[in-house]
Amino acid sequence: xxxxxxxxxxxxxxxxxxxxxxxxxxxxxxxxxxxxxxxxxxxxxxxxxxxxxxxxxxxxxxxxxxxxxxxxxxxxxxxxxxxxxxxxxxxxxxxxxxxxxxxxxxxxxxxxxxxxxxxxxxxxxxxxxxxxxxxxxxxxxxxxxxxxxxxxxxxxxxxxxxxxxxxxxxxxxxxxxxxxxxxxxxxxxxxxxxxxxxxxxxxxxxxxxxxxxxxxxxxxxxxxxxxxxxxxxxxxxxxxxxxxxxxxxxxxxxxxxxxxxxxxxxxxxxxxxxxxxxxxxxxxxxxxxxxxxxxxxxxxxxxxxxxxxxxxxxxxxxxxxxxxxxxxxxxxxxxxxxxxxxxxxxxxxxxxxxxxxxxxxxxxxxxxxxxxxxxxxxxxxxxxxxxxxxxxxxxxxxxxxxxxxx
Amino acid sequence: xxxxxxxxxxxxxxxxxxxxxxxxxxxxxxxxxxxxxxxxxxxxxxxxxxxxxxxxxxxxxxxxxxxxxxxxxxxxxxxxxxxxxxxxxxxxxxxxxxxxxxxxxxxxxxxxxxxxxxxxxxxxxxxxxxxxxxxxxxxxxxxxxxxxxxxxxxxxxxxxxxxxxxxxxxxxxxxxxxxxxxxxxxxxxxxxxxxxxxxxxxxxxxxxxxxxxxxxxxxxxxxxxxxxxxxxxxxxxxxxxxxxxxxxxxxxxxxxxxxxxxxxxxxxxxxxxxxxxxxxxxxxxxxxxxxxxxxxxxxxxxxxxxxxxxxxxxxxxxxxxxxxxxxxxxxxxxxxxxxxxx
Numbered sequence: 023x024x025x026x027x028x029x030x031x032x033x034x035x036x037x038x039x040x041x042x043x044x045x046x047x048x049x050x051x052x053x054x055x056x057x058x059x060x061x062x063x064x065x066x067x068x069x070x071x072x073x074x075x076x077x078x079x080x081x082x083x084x085x086x087x088x089x090x091x092x093x094x095x096x097x098x099x100x101x102x103x104x105x106x107x108x109x110x111x112x113x114x115x116x117x118x119x120x121x122x123x124x125x126x127x128x129x130x131x132x133x134x135x136x137x138x139x140x141x142x143x144x145x146x147x148x149x150x151x152x153x154x155x156x157x158x159x160x161x162x163x164x165x166x167x168x169x170x171x172x173x174x175x176x177x178x179x180x181x182x183x184x185x186x187x188x189x190x191x192x193x194x195x196x197x198x199x200x201x202x203x204x205x206x207x208x209x210x211x212x213x214x215x216x217x218x219x220x221x222x223x224x225x226x227x228x229x230x231x232x233x234x235x236x237x238x239x240x241x242x243x244x245x246x247x248x249x250x251x252x253x254x255x256x257x258x259x260x261x262x263x264x265x266x267x268x269x270x271x272x273x274x275x276x277x278x279x280x281x282x283x284x285x286x287x288x289x290x291x292x293x294x295x296x297x298x299x300x301x302x303x304x305x306x307x308x309x310x311x312x313x314x315x316x317x318x319x320x321x322x323x324x325x326x327x328x329x330x331x332x333x334x335x336x337x338x339x340x341x342x343x344x345x346x347x348x349x350x351x352x353x354x355x356x357x358x359x360x361x362x363x364x365x366x367x368x369x370x371x372x373x374x375x376x377x378x379x380x381x382x383x384x385x386x387x388x389x390x391x392x393x394x395x396x397x398x399x400x401x402x403x404x405x406x407x408x409x410x411x412x413x414x415x416x417x418x419x420x421x422x423x424x425x426x427x428x
Numbered sequence: 429x430x431x432x433x434x435x436x437x438x439x440x441x442x443x444x445x446x447x448x449x450x451x452x453x454x455x456x457x458x459x460x461x462x463x464x465x466x467x468x469x470x471x472x473x474x475x476x477x478x479x480x481x482x483x484x485x486x487x488x489x490x491x492x493x494x495x496x497x498x499x500x501x502x503x504x505x506x507x508x509x510x511x512x513x514x515x516x517x518x519x520x521x522x523x524x525x526x527x528x529x530x531x532x533x534x535x536x537x538x539x540x541x542x543x544x545x546x547x548x549x550x551x552x553x554x555x556x557x558x559x560x561x562x563x564x565x566x567x568x569x570x571x572x573x574x575x576x577x578x579x580x581x582x583x584x585x586x587x588x589x590x591x592x593x594x595x596x597x598x599x600x601x602x603x604x605x606x607x608x609x610x611x612x613x614x615x616x617x618x619x620x621x622x623x624x625x626x627x628x629x630x631x632x633x634x635x636x637x638x639x640x641x642x643x644x645x646x647x648x649x650x651x652x653x654x655x656x657x658x659x660x661x662x663x664x665x666x667x668x669x670x671x672x673x674x675x676x677x678x679x680x681x682x683x684x685x686x687x688x689x690x691x692x693x694x695x696x697x698x699x700x701x702x703x704x705x706x707x708x709x710x711x712x713x714x715x716x717x718x719x720x721x722x723x724x725x726x727x728x729x730x731x732x733x734x735x736x737x738x739x740x741x742x743x744x745x746x747x748x749x750x751x752x753x754x755x756x757x758x759x760x761x762x763x764x765x766x767x768x769x770x
Contacts, residue, residue, distance in 0.1 A: 111734055141472035417541065
């Protein structure tokens with residue numbers, strides 16, 4: 023009897039804690055990347071699903087699924103959590119719908135700054151910001167009397183000093199896995215050098231220049247200070263390296279700070295893990311990092327009823343003050359009511375330093391892909407920087423021709 | 429079997445083959461001759477939480493109109509086949525005229541993605557196939573010679589590499605050769621070189637993948653050879669023993685000729701399998717050092733946010749042609765034998 027009472031009470035209070043958005047019908051199916059902040063976001067939106075069907079797919083392979091799944095009619099997903107780069111293929115293929123009407127009708131708590139507008143139409147609603155910035159081990163730097171590095175040149179010097187001291191063999195880490203990750207590091211470093219990826223006003227590539235060479239040389243210097251397996255290391259792998267205490271300086275996504283600083287793992291390492299802004303490079307004043315937003319988009323090939331239900335559920339999360347207060351250390355939320363904590367330093371510093379957003383251009387995905395495979399041989403010491411950049415431009419050009427950009 | 433019976437017997441299989449293999453290949457072939465329409469782009473204002481910029485987007489209204497008129501895309505003929513990411517005919521001509529030594533020319537050509545992948549694929553085939561045949565045959569012979577009591581468990585143990593999912597098998601080895609894994613760390617100690625990494629060196633990655641390939645494929649050859657060995661007649665072998673033939677002579681003159689057709693079969697199947705090498709590259713995260721033709725197709729389809737159907741289709745067609753060329757000598761030989769047998 024008591025058990026039943028407790029259960030009843032739990033149910034009563036349990037449900038009353040959920041805000042019900044009064045969604046009567048429709049089905050919601052969300053595709054999202056897989057990291058803690060996005061899980062929190064989707065869970066929050068689930069609280070107000072009402073009587074709608076609710077499904078979610080969290081996958082780090084989301085980029086590979088998105089375009090085919092949204093091309094189908096009706097599409098598999100009613101919503102896709104996208105970022106600056108991944109919204110582009112959806113826009114290119116005309117797979118997402120404008121949200122103006124829905125924002126007007128149901129987007130009460132959403133701030134204007136959260137709206138991603140393209141050609142005057144709201145195409146996505148952003149809810150968090152992200153960037154890659156430096157992490158350092160305070161204890162190691164203090165022991166050796168090294169100041170917190172502000173530039174990549176200082177990162178190299180500091181890493182060399184740590185290696186010379188014999189404390190760590192491979193003191194630096196960044197996600198250099200051949201492919202998307204490595205290309206992302208190039209993009210950051212090239213932007214830090216003030217580079218432009220395309221000749222202005224066209225889709226002609228523009229990376230084979232002095233800035234490109236400087237970028238590659240810096241990546242090579244850093245790779246020599248990293249674990250020799252760096253070409254196979256993604257964000258998750260270097261996080262593990264960090265938690266094993268093998269690394270003292272690292273460039274990693276801000277959204278990963280939560281898992282680095284949680285209670286799991288060696289408490290001494292966690293205590294000594296400190297965050298700072300992204301580094302600059304080559305005497306430049308903007309950081310060698312790109313700013314990212316994560317936001318939701320709605321599939322075009324889905325019924326209006328589903329779109330409405332999905333929007334209402336996601337808008338509930340994208341304007342949820344309780345969520346951003348409870349999960350303040352998981353991300354830098356763009357939602358009203360967010361108070362930045364110590365784990366948001368990276369992104370806030372990046373914005374203050376004037377970091378540029380990742381280029382949202384239709385042909386950028388092709389450039390990113392060409393970079394990811396063509397600069398590997400330079401890092402392995404098999405070809406010159408100029409040759410690698412020439413290869414990047416050539417690989418990009420033939421792909422862009424096939425896609426009709428050139 | 430009378431032709432009529434054979435026809436009805438084969439019909440369901442034949443239909444399924446046409447439906448699920450023939451038609452997709454034809455459709456892929458057609459696709460490979462088309463490229464995307466010229467993109468219609470327009471300048472628009474884009475605003476996000478970090479500010480507003482003027483930049484370009486694809487003009488969807490215009491694009492939809494063009495696409496509806498010609499859904500397949502822009503006819504490109506062999507354009508995709510000869511571009512830099514495939515056969516690269518123009519680039520090769522240029523290299524031939526510009527380079528001074530033949531070595532330099534080869535360096536330049538092998539730097540092109542298609543040839544890079546082709547060389548890895550062929551190297552893999554050349555090393556893995558004969559070794560698989562040899563190892564499979566040796567294991568089959570040895571197991572055939574030991575006591576029946578322990579044969580069962582041993583056979584099971586031998587075919588384990590084939591049972592293990594390729595991806596899992598390669599991942600296990602991948603972790604073992606990590607610079608902090610059991611094999612990687614020991615090799616570093618042995619060579620006394622803390623910077624030695626099996627994963628970052630191209631040669632070592634190739635060797636690892638080839639060894640993995642042999643390990644993974646040998647059980648298949650073993651199973652088939654072992655079954656074939658059971659059919660070897662005992663009388664000629666006994667006669668040979670009485671005549672004083674050594675073990676090696678018996679195998680060379682009696683066993684091998686007897687199972688020869690099976691050897692051809694295994695060689696064919698492994699060549700085909702090896703030419704399509706793909707899983708180990710993903711399992712070992714070896715994209716940086718080793719790319720195969722299948723990996724190129726995968727890369728065009730999923731690794732980039734923009735899907736390159738034309739490129740992937742062209743590479744697929746060339747893979748099919750490649751397999752046909754590789755198999756041609758064996759097929760011609762089988763055909764000749766078939767005819768003489770009749």
